[in-house]
Amino acid sequence: MILWVLYDVAEDRARGRVARHCKQAGLYRVQYSVFLGEVTADERDALRLEIEDLIDPDHDKVYLFTLTRKELKQAILLGQAFDRKLVTAQVRELFL
Protein backbone atom coordinates (compact mmCIF):
# COMPACT_ATOMS: atom_id res chain seq x y z
CA MET A 1 0.00 0.00 0.00
CA ILE A 2 1.03 3.56 -0.59
CA LEU A 3 1.20 5.68 2.52
CA TRP A 4 1.13 9.45 2.82
CA VAL A 5 2.23 10.97 6.10
CA LEU A 6 1.50 14.66 6.59
CA TYR A 7 2.32 16.31 9.89
CA ASP A 8 2.21 19.61 11.68
CA VAL A 9 4.51 19.19 14.68
CA ALA A 10 5.44 22.29 16.65
CA GLU A 11 8.58 21.25 18.53
CA ASP A 12 11.75 21.03 16.41
CA ARG A 13 13.23 17.91 18.00
CA ALA A 14 9.97 15.96 17.80
CA ARG A 15 9.46 17.06 14.20
CA GLY A 16 12.99 15.87 13.34
CA ARG A 17 12.32 12.52 14.95
CA VAL A 18 9.05 12.06 13.09
CA ALA A 19 10.91 12.71 9.83
CA ARG A 20 13.63 10.23 10.81
CA HIS A 21 11.07 7.53 11.62
CA CYS A 22 9.33 8.13 8.29
CA LYS A 23 12.66 7.68 6.49
CA GLN A 24 13.47 4.55 8.53
CA ALA A 25 10.07 3.14 7.50
CA GLY A 26 11.22 3.55 3.91
CA LEU A 27 9.17 6.62 3.04
CA TYR A 28 10.47 9.40 0.82
CA ARG A 29 10.23 13.10 1.51
CA VAL A 30 7.79 15.02 -0.70
CA GLN A 31 7.73 18.23 1.27
CA TYR A 32 9.24 19.35 4.58
CA SER A 33 6.47 17.73 6.58
CA VAL A 34 5.13 15.30 4.02
CA PHE A 35 6.38 11.77 3.28
CA LEU A 36 5.26 9.15 0.82
CA GLY A 37 6.15 5.56 0.04
CA GLU A 38 5.13 1.94 -0.22
CA VAL A 39 4.76 0.05 3.05
CA THR A 40 2.98 -3.00 4.43
CA ALA A 41 0.05 -2.65 6.81
CA ASP A 42 2.32 -3.77 9.64
CA GLU A 43 4.93 -1.14 8.76
CA ARG A 44 2.18 1.52 8.66
CA ASP A 45 0.91 0.44 12.07
CA ALA A 46 4.40 0.34 13.56
CA LEU A 47 5.12 3.84 12.22
CA ARG A 48 1.84 5.08 13.67
CA LEU A 49 2.80 3.84 17.15
CA GLU A 50 6.25 5.39 16.88
CA ILE A 51 4.83 8.75 15.82
CA GLU A 52 2.23 8.67 18.58
CA ASP A 53 5.07 8.42 21.09
CA LEU A 54 6.88 11.39 19.57
CA ILE A 55 4.18 14.02 19.22
CA ASP A 56 2.32 16.31 21.61
CA PRO A 57 -1.27 15.11 21.13
CA ASP A 58 -2.67 18.38 22.43
CA HIS A 59 -1.06 20.52 19.75
CA ASP A 60 0.44 18.47 16.95
CA LYS A 61 -1.46 17.00 13.96
CA VAL A 62 -0.50 13.96 11.92
CA TYR A 63 -2.38 12.39 9.01
CA LEU A 64 -1.56 8.93 7.63
CA PHE A 65 -3.45 8.08 4.42
CA THR A 66 -3.18 4.83 2.54
CA LEU A 67 -3.94 5.04 -1.18
CA THR A 68 -3.87 2.70 -4.11
CA ARG A 69 -1.45 3.46 -6.97
CA LYS A 70 -4.43 4.60 -9.01
CA GLU A 71 -5.48 7.04 -6.32
CA LEU A 72 -1.95 8.27 -5.97
CA LYS A 73 -1.99 9.23 -9.62
CA GLN A 74 -5.26 11.08 -8.96
CA ALA A 75 -3.79 12.93 -5.99
CA ILE A 76 -3.66 16.63 -6.79
CA LEU A 77 -0.68 18.55 -5.44
CA LEU A 78 -0.85 22.30 -5.93
CA GLY A 79 1.73 25.02 -5.43
CA GLN A 80 4.69 23.89 -3.36
CA ALA A 81 2.95 20.68 -2.23
CA PHE A 82 5.65 18.70 -4.01
CA ASP A 83 9.09 20.16 -3.57
CA ARG A 84 10.96 19.09 -6.72
CA LYS A 85 14.32 19.76 -5.05
CA LEU A 86 13.51 17.24 -2.33
CA VAL A 87 11.80 14.63 -4.46
CA THR A 88 13.85 11.63 -5.50
CA ALA A 89 13.50 9.48 -8.60
CA GLN A 90 11.78 6.80 -6.49
CA VAL A 91 8.97 9.20 -5.61
CA ARG A 92 8.56 10.45 -9.18
CA GLU A 93 8.42 6.84 -10.33
CA LEU A 94 5.48 6.24 -7.95
CA PHE A 95 3.55 8.97 -9.72
CA LEU A 96 4.17 7.77 -13.31
Added chain:
Amino acid sequence: MILWVLYDVAEDRARGRVARHCKQAGLYRVQYSVFLGEVTADERDALRLEIEDLIDPDHDKVYLFTLTRKELKQAILLGQAFDRKLVTAQVRELFL
Protein backbone atom coordinates in the same frame (compact mmCIF):
# COMPACT_ATOMS: atom_id res chain seq x y z
CA MET B 1 -15.59 9.57 -4.02
CA ILE B 2 -14.35 10.89 -0.74
CA LEU B 3 -12.09 13.90 -1.02
CA TRP B 4 -9.61 15.24 1.52
CA VAL B 5 -8.32 18.77 1.01
CA LEU B 6 -5.35 19.80 3.14
CA TYR B 7 -3.80 23.20 2.63
CA ASP B 8 -1.07 25.46 3.91
CA VAL B 9 -1.94 28.92 2.59
CA ALA B 10 -0.02 31.88 3.96
CA GLU B 11 -2.25 34.84 3.17
CA ASP B 12 -5.34 35.18 5.38
CA ARG B 13 -7.79 36.29 2.68
CA ALA B 14 -6.74 33.55 0.26
CA ARG B 15 -6.93 30.98 3.02
CA GLY B 16 -10.46 32.13 3.90
CA ARG B 17 -11.51 31.86 0.28
CA VAL B 18 -10.10 28.36 -0.06
CA ALA B 19 -12.12 27.35 3.00
CA ARG B 20 -15.26 28.98 1.56
CA HIS B 21 -14.83 27.16 -1.77
CA CYS B 22 -14.37 23.85 0.06
CA LYS B 23 -17.62 24.46 1.96
CA GLN B 24 -19.42 25.46 -1.25
CA ALA B 25 -18.24 22.20 -2.82
CA GLY B 26 -20.03 20.42 0.02
CA LEU B 27 -16.98 19.48 2.07
CA TYR B 28 -16.93 19.53 5.86
CA ARG B 29 -14.24 21.03 8.03
CA VAL B 30 -12.08 18.51 9.92
CA GLN B 31 -9.39 20.89 11.05
CA TYR B 32 -8.64 24.57 10.37
CA SER B 33 -6.99 23.80 7.07
CA VAL B 34 -8.40 20.37 6.38
CA PHE B 35 -11.72 19.53 4.69
CA LEU B 36 -13.39 16.24 3.90
CA GLY B 37 -16.51 15.13 2.06
CA GLU B 38 -18.11 13.17 -0.75
CA VAL B 39 -17.91 14.74 -4.20
CA THR B 40 -18.05 13.70 -7.83
CA ALA B 41 -14.94 13.72 -10.02
CA ASP B 42 -16.27 16.83 -11.76
CA GLU B 43 -16.80 18.60 -8.43
CA ARG B 44 -13.25 17.68 -7.38
CA ASP B 45 -11.85 19.01 -10.65
CA ALA B 46 -13.88 22.22 -10.40
CA LEU B 47 -12.68 22.77 -6.83
CA ARG B 48 -9.10 22.20 -7.92
CA LEU B 49 -9.36 24.91 -10.56
CA GLU B 50 -10.96 27.34 -8.11
CA ILE B 51 -8.23 26.72 -5.52
CA GLU B 52 -5.49 27.09 -8.13
CA ASP B 53 -6.80 30.58 -8.86
CA LEU B 54 -6.77 31.51 -5.18
CA ILE B 55 -3.36 30.41 -3.98
CA ASP B 56 0.20 31.69 -4.38
CA PRO B 57 1.83 28.76 -6.20
CA ASP B 58 5.29 29.85 -5.08
CA HIS B 59 4.57 29.57 -1.38
CA ASP B 60 1.28 27.83 -0.68
CA LYS B 61 0.71 24.05 -0.61
CA VAL B 62 -2.55 22.22 -1.26
CA TYR B 63 -3.17 18.45 -1.29
CA LEU B 64 -6.37 16.90 -2.69
CA PHE B 65 -6.64 13.14 -2.02
CA THR B 66 -9.50 10.94 -3.14
CA LEU B 67 -10.08 7.85 -1.01
CA THR B 68 -12.59 5.05 -0.90
CA ARG B 69 -14.79 4.71 2.17
CA LYS B 70 -12.69 1.74 3.22
CA GLU B 71 -9.50 3.79 3.00
CA LEU B 72 -11.14 6.62 4.87
CA LYS B 73 -11.76 4.23 7.73
CA GLN B 74 -8.08 3.27 7.58
CA ALA B 75 -6.96 6.90 7.63
CA ILE B 76 -5.05 7.54 10.83
CA LEU B 77 -5.52 10.95 12.42
CA LEU B 78 -3.24 11.66 15.37
CA GLY B 79 -3.23 14.45 17.90
CA GLN B 80 -5.33 17.42 16.85
CA ALA B 81 -5.69 16.16 13.26
CA PHE B 82 -9.42 15.93 13.82
CA ASP B 83 -10.82 18.82 15.79
CA ARG B 84 -13.87 17.34 17.54
CA LYS B 85 -15.25 20.84 18.17
CA LEU B 86 -15.32 21.53 14.43
CA VAL B 87 -16.44 18.14 13.25
CA THR B 88 -20.10 17.71 12.40
CA ALA B 89 -22.22 14.59 12.60
CA GLN B 90 -21.93 14.21 8.80
CA VAL B 91 -18.16 13.88 9.05
CA ARG B 92 -18.32 11.43 11.95
CA GLU B 93 -20.84 9.38 9.99
CA LEU B 94 -18.31 9.11 7.12
CA PHE B 95 -15.85 7.48 9.51
CA LEU B 96 -18.23 4.89 11.00
